[in-house]
Amino acid sequence: RAMQSYLTPEQRQFYADNGYLVIDSFLSPEQCEELRKECHQLTATFNLDEHRTIFDAKNRDNEAKQSYRSQQYFFDSWNKVAFFFEKDAFNDNGELTAPRNQCINKLGHYLHVECPGFRRVTFDPRAQAISRDLGFQVPRICQSMYIFKQPRIGGCVDSHQDATFLWTEPTEPHLIGYWIPLEDTTQENGCLWFVPGSHRSGLVDGRRFKREIGQDGRVSMTFVGRDPNEIVPIERYVPCEVKRGSLVLIDGFVLHMSKENGSQKSRDSNTWHVIDLPPGTSWSSENWMNPPDVSSGFELLRKD
Numbered sequence: 001r002a003m004q005s006y007l008t009p010e011q012r013q014f015y016a017d018n019g020y021l022v023i024d025s026f027l028s029p030e031q032c033e034e035l036r037k038e039c040h041q042l043t044a045t046f047n048l049d050e051h052r053t054i055f056d057a058k059n060r061d062n063e064a065k066q067s068y069r070s071q072q073y074f075f076d077s078w079n080k081v082a083f084f085f086e087k088d089a090f091n092d093n094g095e096l097t098a099p100r101n102q103c104i105n106k107l108g109h110y111l112h113v114e115c116p117g118f119r120r121v122t123f124d125p126r127a128q129a130i131s132r133d134l135g136f137q138v139p140r141i142c143q144s145m146y147i148f149k150q151p152r153i154g155g156c157v158d159s160h161q162d163a164t165f166l167w168t169e170p171t172e173p174h175l176i177g178y179w180i181p182l183e184d185t186t187q188e189n190g191c192l193w194f195v196p197g198s199h200r201s202g203l204v205d206g207r208r209f210k211r212e213i214g215q216d217g218r219v220s221m222t223f224v225g226r227d228p229n230e231i232v233p234i235e236r237y238v239p240c241e242v243k244r245g246s247l248v249l250i251d252g253f254v255l256h257m258s259k260e261n262g263s264q265k266s267r268d269s270n271t272w273h274v275i276d277l278p279p280g281t282s283w284s285s286e287n288w289m290n291p292p293d294v295s296s297g298f299e300l301l302r303k304d
Helices: 009-018 029-045 068-079 116-122 125-133
Strands: 020-023 081-085 104-109 139-147 157-160 175-181 192-194 208-213 219-224 238-240 247-251 256-258 269-276
Touching: 009 020, 029 104, 029 116, 068 081, 068 104, 068 219, 116 139, 116 269, 125 175
Parallel strands: none
Antiparallel strands: 020 247, 081 104, 104 139, 139 269, 157 256, 175 247, 175 269, 192 238, 192 256, 208 219
């Protein structure tokens, strides 16, 4: 029998035209609270000394120059729950400058495997149906994150296309981001902004985040192609303010960003990426995530 579809024809059309789609009330307020609790519990109990690394999404070029140790921590996080701090989180003595749950930028990148609440949401039958509705044949979950957009200090995330970081060969990625804010998002607390229709133009200036191995055998990451911020005028971005529990679907090629959170309100969100890997399409070995075996490392979202 035909599988049940979830998206209406109008929703599919909007997604095809714009490169993103908002689905209201995907999660209930109670489900949002459960996810927040699970995540805040993790941040309250982890061993700080094992996890001192800083994630600065504004200046990703600096990520390539971060200490070898913190970079290795980043590479190793593809199959565990790792903790990334805001850049002003530590003082010169290596002590936190605020309570730990206010100093963390994000958790990643294996929440859909390690955390029961996140797993339930990721494998929700509606999330599976969406991947089918959008033509994914062999959808694999390549990463999941919990992003804290901290009050007052939550930094901006510069404009980017997700495909820059999650590439496939020889065909370009068929990639979708699922993004669920667990609190209402506004322009004040750092909502998403999109350039509608930008997904139809492919990668801006061929921009890729590529893995390179130096002569000393150390792996580093380098950007190829110019930054979209230098190319695409800011006036083309439109704000996407949504209520908590909404699901925002993000095409792998649509330009999007978020500004600083200068407000007193947090803006926690749960997000995961699904990539289509049918026979003949392979995960690029130049991606920062480099599982030894993609078919066991990146779980199937659905098995039909």
